[in-house]
Amino acid sequence: MDKMNHLINKAEAIRRSIFKIICEGGGGHIPASLSIVEILVALYYEILNVTPQTISDPGRDRFILSKGHACVSLYAVLADLGFFDKSELDTFGRSGTILGGHPDMLKIPGVEASTGALGHGLPFGTGIAMAGKMDNRDFKVFVVMGDGECQEGSVWEAAMFAAAHRLDNLCAIIDHNRLQAMDTLDNIVPISPLADKWRAFGWHIMEADGHNIKELIDLFSTLPFQTGKPSMIIANTIKGKGVSFMENEPIWHYRMPNGQEMRVAYNELGIEPQ
Amino acid sequence: MRNAYIDALYELAGRDCRVLALVADNGAIVYDKFRAAYPGRFINFGIAEANMIGVAAGLASCGKVPFAYTIASFLTMRAFEQIRNDVCMQRMNVKIVGIGAGFVYSNLGATHHATIDMSIMRALPGMTVFSPSGPIEARKITKEAARIDGPVYIRLSVGGSPEIYEAGYEFETGKGVILRDGGDAAIFTTGSITTEVLKAHGELKNMGINARVVNIHTIKPIDKDLIIDSVSKTRAVITVEEHSIIGGLGSAVAEVIAENGIAARFKRIGLNGVFAGGYGTYDDMKERNGLSANAIVRETIDCINKN
Structure with a gap:
């Protein structure tokens, strides 16, 4: 229970960090970043076997943020875990920084893929998973996508x-928050029934409260959900x-x-005013 | 050319277990030997070029050396963003191999013609662009591509392309080859249209015009020194490509000429802002699109006589 409280506190700290980084950096995708905080906390603090010392280890688990516009969430987590110095966060979006509005795998330690254009993370992660099978390695590949991103054919x-x-x-x-840049998915091009679609494509689907860290960790701990199927x-x-005023409001996308x-x-x- | 590529890939795979053959439902029989020898290293993606390149980048990030092969027009354009972002931007060691350069798939029509692939591949940061002119060169380029640590595009014609080299031909990336020498004109060529250029060279010679013919098998990085040398020794410069004249060989040569302040009579032969027209055989297509030996002779003479 202590551990879970610790992670919940972590998530709150990451949320504060995201908000401050983007506001001070002068621009970014705040709501999309806030949407995936618990998913990242569950993965990076409990599930992934990658550390700052193993970012090039062939046996490491891979995390790919396919919805690259939510990268500040990832930056806050990676900095907290020591993949790069926390002071880098203060440089976000500024001239000469390594931390841009979409993540760059060539520049940022711990970032596995340079995403930003949607619909790229899943094919890329699929290639990594395939290489893992070819080489008989037991790492796992995690790809976070948006629900709006599922409108891309490459997915x-x-x-x-x-x-x-x-x-x-x-x-x-x-990250099924039901919103895309301009409106709800339902009002633009509906993606539902999401689970049925993926099931029909041969995946094993589980649903979770994406803000419940325990529920997410419990699910991640049972992977694969079914032998021989992607999860x-x-x-x-x-x-x-x-x-409050950003929640479920498309206008805040950027x-x-x-x-x-x-x-x-x-x-x-709970951010202290400066 | 296609068979030369696949034979070379087969040999590479025998020496290096990281080498993979990726296809997008193209290359039915020609890959049989590879598939039989290395079943786990031949991956057919189905009709999904974008996914093939995205997956190839993922495989490369784990140290694999994927050669992703299908029809050049689909490969370079359907998967362009994957080539740009997943491969080039991330500096992944992926080899992009397009079959059906130019309008060699003559009667299949413009959907199947690759006539801007050199332009768009050349524009990509970090991409090496090869355009072999015959089987021996295709084979050497395939081997060379495996040696290069980074993105490579190879533009292949189909099977049955005629040979222009002797077996002992030595290939070097970025170094053009003087196939014929002469001082009246310099004709730069690339890919399988080189056979037409050589025919044109013969006809010109019969008319008393001696042209230098330079094969530019590496479109990027281009052989600036040889271009400068050839241009400064002649009165007329002609480029010939089975491709749009916008962005390909002609543009690359023009950039070198202009940036080096050389004055030259200059003519780009190729598709001028149009899709390749007509159906029929490959030879019919060359005729209809101004890329027959006769057309090259005519344009060369015009260029020499231009004031």
Whole structure:
């Protein structure tokens, strides 16, 4: 229980960190980053076998943030775990920084893929999972995608391929917050029934509360869900989680709060005013 | 050319277990030997080029050396963003091998013609671009691609391309080859259209015009020294490519000429802002699209006589 409280506190600290980094950096995708905090905390603090010392180890687990625009969440976690110095976070978005608005695997220690264009992470992760099978390694590959991202055709090409090759070392997590940049998915191009679609493509699907760290860890601990099938967790989340006026509001996809809004958010997230 | 590539790949695979053959439902019989010898290293992605390249990048990130092969037009354009982001931006050691360069798939129509592939592959940071002119060169380029640690694009014609080299031909990346020498004109060529250029050279010679013919098998990095040398020794410069004249060999040569302040009479022969027209045989297509030996002779004479 202590451990779980510790992780819940971690998630809150990551949330504060995300908000501050983006506001001080002058721009970024706040709600998308807040949406995946518990998924990252569950993976990086309990599941993945990768550490700052093993970022090039062929046997490490791989984490790929296919929805690269949520990268500040990943930056906050990697810095907290010592993959790079926390002071780097203060440079986010500034001239000369390694931390841009989408992650760069050539520059940032611990980042496995340079994502940003959607629909790339799953094929890339599928290739890694395939190499793992070829080399008889037992690492796992985790890919976090957005639900809106599932509108990209390349996602489904990879979905078919991973199932055809029985890549049960691959686990995709869909950050199912039901929003995309301009509106809800339902109002644009609905993706539901999401689980049925993926099941029909040969994946084993589990659903979870994407903000419940214990539930996520319990699920991750039982991977693969079915031998011979790729696994998927549909994580039901709230875009903008933790900042009341951003939650479930598409307009905040890429918008910066003004001074008054920032004070409200600081208060809600428990950030000390400076 | 295709068989030369696959034979070379087979040999590479025998020496290096990291080498993989990836296809997107193309290359039915020609891969039989490879599949029989290395079943786990032949992967057919089905009709899904974008996924093939994304997966290839993932495989390369784990140390594999994937050779991803299918029809050049689909490979370079359907999967372009994957080539740009997953392969080039991440500096992955993936070999992109397009079959059906130019309009060699003549009567299949423009969907199957690769006539801007050199332009778009050349524009990609970190990409090496090869355009072999015959089987021996294709074979050497395949071997060379495996030696290069990084993204490579190889543009292949189909099976049955004629040979222009002797067996002892020595290939070097980025070094053009003087196939014929002469001072009246310099004709730069690449790929299988080189056979037409050589025919044109013969006809010109019969007319008393001696042209230098330079095979540019490496479009990027291009052989600046040989271009400068050839251009400064002649009155007229012609480029011939079975490709758009926008962005390919002609553009690459023009860039070198312009950036080095050389004045030259200059003519790019190729597709000028159009899709390749007509059906029929490959030879019919060359005729219809201004890339027959006769057309090359005509354009060369025009260029020499231009004021």
